[in-house]
Every structure is written in structure tokens, then in C-alpha cells.
Amino acid sequence: MLNAVIPLLLDSLASAALIFFAAVGLTLVFSVLRVLNVAHGSLYSIGGYVAASICLFIASRQLNPYWSFLALLFSAVCVAAIFGPLIERGLVRWTYGKSEAVQILITFGLFLILEDLQRVIFGVQSFYEDAPMRLLGTTAIGGVVYLNYQILLIGMALLVVIGLRLLINHTRLGRLITAVVTDREMAQSIGIDTNRIFILAFSLGVFLAALGGALATPTSGIAPGLGADTMVLAFAVAAIGGLGQIEGAALASLIVGLARVLAIYLAPSLDAVAPYAAMLVVLLIRPYGLFGSVAARRI
């Protein structure tokens, strides 16, 4: 088992990175808008479909394959620019101030519509485009061959954590977001355009979800059903970390990743339940998650 320690840790980090993108977007949107967006998983898979489509276009035109890396980012930006304002202004804003049940039902309806739209547009067959994964090659670590792309994913997740911290603590937009999160009414009364903050925060959440889907595409196929799986896992991570907590999402992703990887290495039959068992243990000890609290919320 000792020879498996390094692979186990590396696998946990890689697994956590993939989960983190979806979870952090979900938790950011909840933190600012106070809406639990059930359709978040669909935006993850749409990011994947768009990225795969652009990469396949690049391959079909025999363009420089390294463009596919830019395509991953570009697709996330496109999805965020289109779906962010559209969903927030068109649907989510009608749920502000409504009960959580109404918010969940409305975003669940959106989830179902988006899932069906994906089937209509992209079909039911799986999508694959692994050019970015192949381009980066492999490295042997701890006796196991890893994709360099997996290491890139870990790096990207770290970049997102640092980037979000910098955005919130060291930019004007971040301070405005913090003000809205801390006290929405007070922020409005001192002249902060909360509508604008909501659109930006929601679009940022969509961007993070779509980026997760796009970055996942080269190492895994995209098929109908991915959105639902992602959503469930993202909820588990957000619950463990504490809703609205960015560092909480990062740590929770690590916990879920580690739980799943440990199960695969030590007790494969528990693979599917490991993330939820971890969630159960954490919530029994800290009902509001690792970084969550009842009274004050922060991001």
C-alpha cells in the first residue's frame, strides 16, 4: 500500500480539481444571490459540449491543435456571456425573496429544459475531443503514468482559488460583492447597483461551471446525464464546505476527492457512496458545513 501513497494523493488532487470548478460556481452564486441554482450542472455540461464542438471544428479544419487550449477558455466565456445574463435577468431574478422551495422548483425546471435542449442540439451520443490531453503528453510519478493534463487541471483549480480571492479582496468589484453579500439592503441604500452585481456574480458562477465542463472534456466524454451527476456532487461539496464559502468549496472538494479515491483504492464497492458518506460525517459534526455559520455569511 505504501507504494500507492503518492498516486493516491495525486489522484485525490486531480479528482478534487474536477469537482471544484462546478462546486465553487454554485457556492458563489448562492453566496451573492442567495439562490440555490439546480441548473448549475447543466451549465457545466453545456460548457463541455461547446468546448468539444469548437475543438472538433479546429481538428476538422486541421488548424493548429494548440488552439484547442484557447477554445476551452473561449467556450466558457461564451457560455457565461450568453447564459449568465439571460438566465439571471430572464428567470432567476423573479425568484429573489421567494422561498427556497420556489427557487429550487424554478431552477429545477430550467435544469430539465436545458437537459432536453442539449439532447436536441448535441444528440444522445457521447462527445469526445481529447486533443489537449494528447498534446501535453504524460509523466511517470510514483511509478504511475499520469497525464500532464491532469496536473494542469490541478494548477487551474489552484489558479481559480487564488483568482477568486484576489477578485474579492483586492478589487472594487470584489468589495461591492462583499457589501451586497454582507447586507443587501444596506448596499442598495448606499447606491450600489445590486442588479449589476447579481448579473456579474451569476455570470461568474456560470463561467466557472462552464470552465469546469470545458476542462473536463479532454479527459472524459460528454454525454446526456453528466449535468445531473455533476449537480449532485457539487451540492455535496457545497454542503460540506458550507454554502457560500470559496475556501470551504476548495477544502470540501479535496475531502470528496480523497474519499472517492480512498474508496477506489481500499474498498471499491463503496466508491459511489464515499462522497456522500463524507458529507454525512461532516454535517453530523458541523451542520452548516466546515466553513459555514448560521448568523454571519461571508465569501
Add this chain to the structure above:
Amino acid sequence: MASRGISIVVARCLSSLEWLFRLDRGVPQGKARWMVDGLAGALALGVVAATPAAAQEKPAALGLGIFTFTSGPAAAYGMPGKNAADLMIDEINAKGGIGGVPLSATYVDEAQGAQGVIAEYRRLAGNAKNQVMVAALSSANCLALAPLAEQLEVPTVGWNCDTHQLLIDGKSKYVFRPNGNTVPEFVAYAIYLLDRKPDVKTVAIINPDYAFGHDAAKIFIAALKVLKPDVEIVAELYPKLGSPNYQTEISRLATARPDVVFSNLWGADLENFVRQAAPRGIFTSSQVILALGETVLQRVPLPDGVIVGVLGDGWWMSPDAKAKPETVKFAEAYKARFGEYPVFPSIKMANALIYVKAAYDAAMQKNGSKWPTRAELADAMKGSKVETLTGTAQTRADNDGLVDQIVGVTVKTSAQQFPVIGDMVRYKGESLMPQAGQDPLAWIATLKPEFAKGLPKPGSYK
């Protein structure tokens, strides 16, 4: 059968009204009896004429309920089946249908889950126009539908249904499987592996986490243990069906360093696994067996030497298949219409429809060219021996099929742009099947290492 039953019930109910006439003192008892019996007979005849017994007249179209996955990750396996059904039905209809009756299919998506599939089956079976069900792909759905087929007395042909549990009680009257099952399929891989790699010491397994994956592992391990008792299983992984990412499982396989990696992943799962495992060296560090590997040959560049098979004899490029002009024509027509050659689920579906057609032909030959009832059709399937696109489907007394098993390894050839199956062996279906009614795992436990010596060797099927 049902209409006859209804007629008898109606006649008996009317006869039981005779006591009313006894109250009518104006009518003599003998005449009352005559009147009631006459009325009952007339009504019974009317009921008979109006109910499905009339289906013995040739219908305008023969309705088929065809169950397969048309959405979700399993569609990668299910859609080739549907495509083949479309093509085969068109071909049969172009030749005048069955006994002059054109076929008309209603497709049911198995991705909706067992409850939905059961509801759809009931709905289709309730319509007398649908006389046969070709169901299903998923073993779980097959097991859920089998009791329903018996209850509703609808001939049901398992076009895929791999689980050996389906017909294990030997009592089925309406469920048929003109294919092999998990027992011959996975015993075949153990034999082929040991012939090809007799010094194997360690094996790791990565199968989908449901009945098909667990059953296959159980049978493969049981066969390995009796044929080469010193083989050690170093890892057994069962990722969730429909998993998009296998990176951790691949790391686990790499740390276990097995001589052999066995997998019966299928559909999009298999494609995902191969795409992710190949660059990470799994195919070079271990002998990999992909039991359903033929389905991805045209889609993923598999390296040479991977043991692959077709779960039966459904390889459209096998010597037997290539010797049949209708198979070559079918494969070319499939390629022209769907852009790639048929994979073995396509052939299984096509063979299932050939099996249905053969049963209709046999039933009509038996009953004087009349259109058969569902019961007559089921009778015709019993014990039938049908020439398929790729071999022969022999139906045993327990309605289970005997088909040969083809196994080989991936090789490159100048004839195709994708790897094909070489170094093939074709095991006779009956040689890898327990007797009807015999517990499959108990049968495997009785095998001796000498068992494999009498079987054909890799490369013998040319």
C-alpha cells in the same frame, strides 16, 4: 387463448341465468334451456369474432415493440441496435414483409428505467397489432419484462439480454434468447486468455457496477480459478455505469501491476476507458481483455494484441459471415446508411429479427399459411434452429440460445483503416453451456484444466 377464454366465460355466465327462466312458469324447462344455450352460443361466437382470435386474419402490418437505449451513455450500444433494426425491417419489407405483411416497429427507450419500460411493454402488449416484443438490451430490463411476457402471453425475443439468470428456471413459454449468455461469453475469455498467456499470475478487473458487470466478473473468475487455480485477483473495480472519468481507476490498476486487465465495460463507458487508459500505458503494461471491444474498433485506435470479442458469433467479418452474401450486403448497406460498419449489437439485433421472421414462416407453414396467433408463434420458436447473418441460433428446451463464441485479438490489416479481430477462435456454443436446468456456477466448478485442451485454439478460426 384469451378470446377463447372470454367466450367460455360469457357462455357460462349466460347458462347460469337459466334459473331465471325457471321462474317463468309460462315457458317449459326444455325450451328455456334451448333458448339460453342458443343465446349463449350466439353471443360467444360474436365475442370470438370481435376479439384477437380474429388476428389470425393477416393484419395490415406486423407491429413489433423494440426496446433499446436511444439516449444516455448506453445509446452508444443501443443505437447501433436500433439502426440495424431500421435497416433489417426495411430489407424485410422490401421483400414483401413476412407472409406479405409489412413490419412496423415501435421503439422504446430503455434509458427511462425499469418502471417506464414495464409501462411501455404493457401499453404495447395491450394492442393486438403488436404481436412480438424484441426486448431488451439491458439485462435488468430483460429480467423485469420476462414475468410480464409470461403473464400477458406475448412472444418476447431477448435481442441482447446477457444475464444467465434470465431463463435459469427453464419454465419460460414466451421468452426466448437466440443469443449466448454471460456463462459461455465469459468462460470463453478465460479459456482464450490461458491459451494465449498460460503464465498469467495476476488479474485485475474493471467492470460496470450492475448485474452484468458483477455476473461477468464472477463467471470469469470462477472459470480462471478452475482452469488455473494459482491465478490471483489483485483488484476488482466496479465504477458506476455511465461514469465519464476513469482516471483514478486507471491509477489503481497501474499500482496493482496486474498481468491482465479484464473489462466488460461497454458503450460510452468503454470508449471513455480506452481513451483515458491508452495514453497512461495500461495497454502496454498489462494484457488487456475488452469483452465488448469490437464495438469501439472503428472509433478508438486500439493497440495491437488487445483481446476482444463480440459476446457470441456476431462479427460481421468472421469467415462464416463473410461467406454469406446477405451478411456482406447488410454490412455494406449499414455502412452506406450510418457511416460505419455494423458492430456486434447491430448484428445481434439483425439476427433477432431474422429469428422472428423464421418463427413466423415456420408457424405459417405449420398451420396451413394462416396468420399465427401469439401462442402459435411462441410454439414455432421452441426448439428452432435458425440460420443468422453470422452463424446458427439453436433454441434449447429452456428457450435459451446456443450460439458460437468468437474471441480474438486486435490486429492491423491493409484492408481496413481500423484494427480488426485476428488470431480468432470460434468455440461451439454447446461446448461452453451447462445443460438446461443446471446451475451455471456449479457447472463451472466441475470443469477441470483438461476441459480447455479439447477446445479449438487461438488462430484456428481462419
